[in-house]
Amino acid sequence: MSSGNGFFTDVTLCIGCKACEVACKQWNELPADGYAFSGNSYDNTGRLSATSWRHVAFVEQMDRAQPASSRWMMMSDVCKHCTNAGCLEACPTGAIVRNEFDDVYVQPDVCNGCGYCVPSCPFGVVAVQPDAGVAQKCTLCYDRQKDGIEPACAKACPTDSITFGPLDELRTKAAARVERLRAAGHEVQLYGVDGRETRDVGPLNAFFLIPDRPEVFNLPPKPVLPSRFQPAAYASGLLGAFALAAVGLAVFRRAEPRG
Numbered sequence: 399m400s401s402g403n404g405f406f407t408d409v410t411l412c413i414g415c416k417a418c419e420v421a422c423k424q425w426n427e428l429p430a431d432g433y434a435f436s437g438n439s440y441d442n443t444g445r446l447s448a449t450s451w452r453h454v455a456f457v458e459q460m461d462r463a464q465p466a467s468s469r470w471m472m473m474s475d476v477c478k479h480c481t482n483a484g485c486l487e488a489c490p491t492g493a494i495v496r497n498e499f500d501d502v503y504v505q506p507d508v509c510n511g512c513g514y515c516v517p518s519c520p521f522g523v524v525a526v527q528p529d530a531g532v533a534q535k536c537t538l539c540y541d542r543q544k545d546g547i548e549p550a551c552a553k554a555c556p557t558d559s560i561t562f563g564p565l566d567e568l569r570t571k572a573a574a575r576v577e578r579l580r581a582a583g584h585e586v587q588l589y590g591v592d593g594r595e596t597r598d599v600g601p602l603n604a605f606f607l608i609p610d611r612p613e614v615f616n617l618p619p620k621p622v623l624p625s626r627f628q629p630a631a632y633a634s635g636l637l638g639a640f641a642l643a644a645v646g647l648a649v650f651r652r653a654e655p656r657g
Contacts (some may be wrong), residue, residue: 400502403410403543405601406450406568407474407554408575409615410586411559414454414472419443421554422452425539430583445616448527451536452476452551457614473606473615474560477502477523477536478590481600484623485515485533493533500565501538501603509533520621538604565603572607584607589617598623 422428430450435442441456457471465535483502486494493508494515504515504524509532515524516533527534539549548555561568572588579586586609589595590602594645595612599621 401561402565402603403538404501404565404568404605405476405549406561406572406605407476408559408561408572408607409471409473410579410584410607410609411557412454412472413557413559414473415458415556416443416454417554417556418452418474418551418560419450419454421550423450423535425542425550426451426537445478446475446523446525446535448534451534455616458611459610459614471609472614473608473618474555476551476604477538478521478595478599478605479536479538479603481593481603482623484518484596484599484625485535486519487623487625488514488518490514490573491631497540499538499540499543501540501541501543503537504533504535506530506532506534519622520618520623536604545610545646567604572605575607579607595619596621601618605656622626 423430428451431441431443431447431450434608436444439456439458442455443450443453446453449648453475455473455475458475459466479500479502483494483496486502488497489495490512491508491510493510495503495505496644497503501505511526511531511533513526513533516526524533524535526532528598539551542549548562552560562573571592576588577587585605589608590605591614593595593601597620606615606617608615608617
């Protein structure tokens with residue numbers, strides 16, 4: 399497992415204030431996304447993007463038959479800084495690297511805006527900023543870390559739903575939190591800690607404590623890297639090439655003049 403720095407996000411503590419979103423935008427000088435609402439939720443951001451590196455999702459579970467069992471959950475989503483990062487794997491220019499804090503970092507001065515990283519992220523995190531023409535995502539406040547300061551989102555979180563620190567310490571804290579919640583009768587689980595459900599991408603440097611199934615929070619149950627399908631693609635390509643060669647040879651022989 400990675401021993402760098404990362405995030406532990408406890409969904410049970412999130413109140414949906416979006417202070418993390420605002421702090422992230424303010425510190426990183428990201429433009430606003432407008433104020434239009436979808437009509438489906440109070441969430442006007444919608445998703446992670448090139449201009450929203452933190453996104454607080456509002457998950458409403460309404461039970462009309464038993465209103466008392468209804469619940470409204472919030473989760474602050476972010477780049478997972480995967481151990482096996484699909485974006486880093488796909489980058490042709492070396493713009494995406496793993497820095498000294500073991501975070502996945504996009505070097506804007508090296509990025510050529512090709513966008514190969516976008517479909518290679520199984521979490522839908524990376525996006526290309528049209529105006530700048532480069533891929534953008536959470537940097538885990540690399541500049542703040544270099545000065546020994548915690549990331550802006552964690553600093554702004556009023557309930558400590560987002561905590562930052564050495565991953566080993568965060569995992570210990572998360573395990574203790576799960577134990578306490580389960581002892582109190584709550585059904586919770588950790589997502590991305592040991593890599594069991596995230597086998598392809600490995601343990602996540604930004605992991606979550608969630609009170610429901612991963613897909614409820616737009617987290618893939620089993621994220622898959624596109625490179626996993628490369629051997630099969632190469633094999634099918636070779637078989638196709640051999641088939642075309644065989645057909646071409648047969649046509650050529652039929653077209654040969656007979657003496």
